[in-house]
Amino acid sequence: MKIYFSGSIRGGRQDAQLYQEIISHLKNYGEVLTEHIGQMDLQEDAITDIEIHNQDMAWLIASDVIIADVTVPSLGVGYEIGRGLEMKKPIYCFHRGEKTSAMISGCKEISTYKYETLEEVKGLIDGVFEKFQD
């Protein structure tokens, strides 16, 4: 199982540590193609935006499932979800707080879950992958 994890980079890195914990949990279920999203000292300067985009798109196309944290507003996360949806990838979104974008929560093809704590999101992820393995 190839997992594409999507989280905010330039939109804001306040959740980077949490992404790292989520990625670590996702590894119980498969290979996480975008493990760098959880790196606390993520450096993008060595590669161009075109290289970043094309690498991420190659991983998105190769993935079996998209898991996105949609707490922090992010153009990149929204873009990946939009393109992944058109590619018919299964998409599962998780957010803290009352609301996320209506484009995410209002899309019938996306499963969106609210959470508050790391333990809670881990449990929700377990539920998603249990269904997958049926």
Add this chain to the structure above:
Amino acid sequence: MKIYFSGSIRGGRQDAQLYQEIISHLKNYGEVLTEHIGQMDLQEDAITDIEIHNQDMAWLIASDVIIADVTVPSLGVGYEIGRGLEMKKPIYCFHRGEKTSAMISGCKEISTYKYETLEEVKGLIDGVFEKFQD
């Protein structure tokens, strides 16, 4: 010409006044399907997220061109750009500040422009539509 203008709603409304001015300028070139994005007192409470999503997607599908302000990080704007790209819509993005998402600026199929002032973005929009009318 049907124009889909995309700007941040739940991601942050600090640019709502600017969106209004951009939409007003876009009307020189066609019908702006998403005129509400510039409303200072935008109220979403009367409709569900599913209704918002499906209405916006119907407009996106009907549009001839997508114009997006990608200054404020927004899941919805990214989602609309991602889906629009897969639909082969022409997409033009504008942003203030040094950088926007690498998913936007690194995508060869999207034309991305930096601006600082309202007058500057209006001039860039004129350039886009002059090309369109050739």
